[in-house]
Amino acid sequence: MMNDATPRLAQKKQHIIRREEGMQVSSWHAFTGTLKRDLLLVFRRRSDVVNPLLFFSIAVTLFPLGISPEPDFLAQIAAGVLWVSALLATLLSLDSLFQQDMADGSLEQLVISPHPLAVMVLAKVLVHWLVTGLPLTLLAPMLAVMMFLPEEGYSTLFLTLLLGTPTLSLVGAIGAALTVGLRRTGVLMTLLILPLYIPVLIFGTGAVVSAVNGMAVAGHLAIMGAMLMTALVMAPLAAGAALRISLNG
Amino acid sequence: MWKTFVAWFHRMGSPKWFYEISGRWIPWFAAAAVLLIAVGTVWGLAFAPADYQQGNSFRIIYIHVPAAILAQSIFFLMAIAGGIGLIWKMKVADMVAKSCAPFGATMTFIALFTGAIWGKPTWGAWWVWDARLTSMLILLFLYFGVIALQSAFDSKQSAARASAILSLVGIVNIPIIKYSVEWWNTLHQPATFKLTEKPAMPAEMWMPLLVMVVGFYCLFAVILMLRTRNEILEREKRTHWVQGLLSKES
Numbered sequence: 001m002m003n004d005a006t007p008r009l010a011q012k013k014q015h016i017i018r019r020e021e022g023m024q025v026s027s028w029h030a031f032t033g034t035l036k037r038d039l040l041l042v043f044r045r046r047s048d049v050v051n052p053l054l055f056f057s058i059a060v061t062l063f064p065l066g067i068s069p070e071p072d073f074l075a076q077i078a079a080g081v082l083w084v085s086a087l088l089a090t091l092l093s094l095d096s097l098f099q100q101d102m103a104d105g106s107l108e109q110l111v112i113s114p115h116p117l118a119v120m121v122l123a124k125v126l127v128h129w130l131v132t133g134l135p136l137t138l139l140a141p142m143l144a145v146m147m148f149l150p151e152e153g154y155s156t157l158f159l160t161l162l163l164g165t166p167t168l169s170l171v172g173a174i175g176a177a178l179t180v181g182l183r184r185t186g187v188l189m190t191l192l193i194l195p196l197y198i199p200v201l202i203f204g205t206g207a208v209v210s211a212v213n214g215m216a217v218a219g220h221l222a223i224m225g226a227m228l229m230t231a232l233v234m235a236p237l238a239a240g241a242a243l244r245i246s247l248n249g
Numbered sequence: 250m251w252k253t254f255v256a257w258f259h260r261m262g263s264p265k266w267f268y269e270i271s272g273r274w275i276p277w278f279a280a281a282a283v284l285l286i287a288v289g290t291v292w293g294l295a296f297a298p299a300d301y302q303q304g305n306s307f308r309i310i311y312i313h314v315p316a317a318i319l320a321q322s323i324f325f326l327m328a329i330a331g332g333i334g335l336i337w338k339m340k341v342a343d344m345v346a347k348s349c350a351p352f353g354a355t356m357t358f359i360a361l362f363t364g365a366i367w368g369k370p371t372w373g374a375w376w377v378w379d380a381r382l383t384s385m386l387i388l389l390f391l392y393f394g395v396i397a398l399q400s401a402f403d404s405k406q407s408a409a410r411a412s413a414i415l416s417l418v419g420i421v422n423i424p425i426i427k428y429s430v431e432w433w434n435t436l437h438q439p440a441t442f443k444l445t446e447k448p449a450m451p452a453e454m455w456m457p458l459l460v461m462v463v464g465f466y467c468l469f470a471v472i473l474m475l476r477t478r479n480e481i482l483e484r485e486k487r488t489h490w491v492q493g494l495l496s497k498e499s
Contacts, residue, residue, distance in 0.1 A: 174418055178411050182401050191397050192415060195390040198383075199425075230421075238414055241335070245410045 030115035034123035041100070042131050049131045052093040056136055059085040060143045071148040078147035079157065079208035086136045086161060087168060087197055091190060093132045094172040097124060098180040098243070107180070111247055117240035125166075125173045125236065133165030149212070156211035156221075160204040163224040170228075170235035171196050177242035200227060262339040264481045265490050271474040278470045285464030293457035300454075309367045311458055314441050315465035317360035320388060321423055323353035323469065327395070328420040331413025341477070343409035344484070346416065347399055348476035352469060354392035361385055372436060380429035381437035384422060391419040405484060 042048060063081045064074055101107035110120050140161050141154055149157065175193035179185040207220035260266045293311035300307040327349035334342035364382065365375045376382065395412045402408035430439045441458065442448060448455040485491045 171418075174414070178398065178415060179401070181407075188397055188401055191390070192394040195387045195394060195422075196418065198387055202383075234418075238418055242411060242414050245407050245414070248404075248407055 027115050027119055030113065031119050031123045034110070034120045035127060038124055038127040039130070042127060048093075048096050049135065052089040052132045053135050053139055055092060056085050056089040056139060057143060059088060060147065064147070075148040075150055075212075078144060078149035079153060079205045079212070081147060082140050082144060082149075082157065083160075083164075083201055083204045083208075086140065086165065087201055089136060090132055090165060090168045090172060091193060091197070093128070094169075094176045094189065094193070095185065097128050097173060097176045099176075099185075102180050107243065108247060111244060117243065118236035121173060121177070121239045121243070122232075122236040125169050125239075128173070129166050129169040133161075133169050137161040137165055149208075152214065153208045153212040156217050157208045159221060160207045160224060163221065163228055164200045164204045167200050167224070167228045167231045168197060170231040171200075173239040174235055174242055177239040177246060179246070180243065181246035200224070203227070262337070262341055264341055264344075264485050265488075267341050268478055268481050271478055275471055275474050278467045278474070282464055282467035282471055285460050285467060289457050289461035289464050293461060297454050297457050298451070303371060306367060306370050309363050310441070311461050313360055313363040313367060314458060315462045316356045316363065317385070318462055319465050319469055320353055320357040320360050320385070321426060322466075323349050323356060324388060324392070324416065325420065325423055327353060328413075328416040331409070331416045334409055335413045335417075340484070341481070343406070343413070344477050344480040345473065346413060347409060348473050348480055350392055350396045350399065350412075352472050352476075354389060354396065356465075356469075357385060357389040357392060361389065377436055379436045380433040381426065384426040384429050387422055388426060391416075391422060395419070 060081055063077065067077070068074070098107060101110070111117060113120075137158060141158060144154060144157055172193055175189045175196075178192060179189045182188065203220050203224050207217045207224070210220060211217050289311060294308055297308070299305050327346050330342045330346035330349065333339055334346060361382070364385075368377070369375050395416055398412045398415055399408045402411060427440075430437055441450075441455070442462075482491055482494075
């Protein structure tokens with residue numbers, strides 16, 4: 001935080017001590033501060049929350065219309081369609097992660113602040129997940145009804161999305177950070193991020209399919225959890241480094 | 250030993266030194282590549298015994314396996330070079346990383362393509378969605394991503410550092426490719442060469458393959474050095490030594 005009182009000579013030593021303590025606390029403050037600010041910004045621009053959800057619903061709708069409305073057939077592809085659509089909706093929403101902050105200059109303030117950049121990136125990613133990944137996860141069971149997903153698959157679909165969408169947001173942050181300084185980012189970001197999304201897609205869909213066929217899903221879920229943990233540790237660091245590069249170039 | 254390595258590492262960081270030393274190395278590597286690939290091709294295609302199950306169609310492994318090994322090694326090297334460039338800000342490492350990408354993508358494509366040609370008569374399909382094949386396809390996409398990112402930045406330094414981060418992130422795919430044949434029940438057969446075991450095929454079959462693999466590595470070294478030299482000349486064209494070199498040439 002910038003609002004330290006100007007130190008008087010007599011208090012200087014104590015002030016330095018307090019400031020060092022303050023530095024330790026304020027990593028957490030930086031996290032919550034970024035979190036609150038971003039949530040407030042999202043609350044002011046509510047359409048950003050709704051648009052990915054609309055995209056998700058429309059994309060899912062296209063498959064019965066484009067391929068076949070046959071319930072038996074739809075039941076087979078339901079898991080894959082829901083996962084692919086959720087993945088694309090996340091991908092398209094990644095623009096909002098850093099673009100706005102880049103345009104108004106607040107991203108530079110984040111980068112030059114004394115707190116670890118990764119912590120603030122993590123806060124931003126958390127907000128992104130809260131406003132896209134979580135609503136997508138909550139919406140998915142309803143769309144699954146329309147896709148005739150067999151009953152056994154619902155809880156697994158919900159769980160895989162709950163574990164998978166944060167991974168998507170975290171990995172996506174790397175791509176968004178790498179491309180934030182460029183002019184046309186959309187297609188390039190897709191090219192960078194989609195290959196890294198494929199493992200999440202494979203295990204997400206695989207778990208739902210196993211559940212529908214009455215097989216064990218714990219292994220799939222464990223791997224998705226492991227991917228989430230790895231991404232949670234590594235992705236904010238990588239995205240932070242990428243942001244520094246994007247701002248320099 | 251360690252000191253000589255550190256000294257060598259630091260000297261490697263100088264574009265001029267790299268340019269000179271690679272100029273001396275290229276003929277040797279090129280000769281080795283031509284010799285090994287020629288010997289390996291003739292030996293593998295004409296003299297190695299035919300497979301008792303697959304007949305002559307197995308001979309495509311003399312292209313397929315070296316290309317696949319190279320595809321993974323090159324990605325590894327690209328990520329390592331990128332990491333060195335990020336950490337020690339070494340210009341030559343950035344240029345090496347950049348020069349890796351196109352050849353690596355080519356090798357990945359050749360591995361996938363020859364695999365498809367071999368798969369059609371043997372498995373009865375050009376393509377199967379098997380863990381090894383899919384992870385190689387992801388590798389190809391990752392290479393394309395790195396190449397695309399490199400050309401998206403105006404500043405060469407930012408381009409190099411951004412693609413270094415992407416290749417370091419993408420390196421998680423390499424162990425997945427390597428162990429995909431062991432972790433999952435795949436149609437693709439297990440690794441041909443292992444450090445700890447003898448190959449499953451007779452020596453007359455794997456010897457030419459080994460020759461081909463070494464030959465491909467030499468070819469890669471030649472192409473990597475040529476591309477890096479081009480990159481050095483382009484980026485250092487304002488320096489004295491490149492100017493001197495140009496005036497000597499013309």
